[in-house]
Amino acid sequence: MFDWEDLRHFCAFTSAGSLSAAAKTLGVDHATVARRIASLEASFKLKLVDRRPRAYALTDEGRRVAELRVHGAGARPEGSRQRRADHEHRNLAGSA
Numbered sequence: 001m002f003d004w005e006d007l008r009h010f011c012a013f014t015s016a017g018s019l020s021a022a023a024k025t026l027g028v029d030h031a032t033v034a035r036r037i038a039s040l041e042a043s044f045k046l047k048l049v050d051r052r053p054r055a056y057a058l059t060d061e062g063r064r065v066a067e068l069r070v071h072g073a074g075a076r077p078e079g080s081r082q083r084r085a086d087h088e089h090r091n092l093a094g095s096a
Contacts, residue, residue, distance in 0.1 A: 002043035009036035010048065014066040019056060 012022040013033055023030040037056070041048050048062035058066060 002040060006036045006040035006043065009033050010040050011069045013037060014058065014069065
């Protein structure tokens with residue numbers, strides 16, 4: 001089983017195009033993004049990125065996983081948390 005946070009970091013990387021840009025988007029260090037990607041690779045038993053001296057590049061498998069995200073089957077959508085919170089908020093009743 002994989003960690004959803006690992007997938008979220010991988011998706012941020014694929015969207016941003018670099019470790020540093022993904023890290024900035026997520027508010028973490030670039031090493032955290034790299035570690036999360038490595039963890040996801042271990043969970044999936046796939047090599048998702050080629051580690052090059054100056055950058056990471058998606059492998060064919062990495063592109064396929066990224067495409068799943070684009071088609072809505074990848075990461076747990078952040079919006080689902082917000083929709084759930086909005087739903088719970090609407091169901092609150094009472095007075096203060």
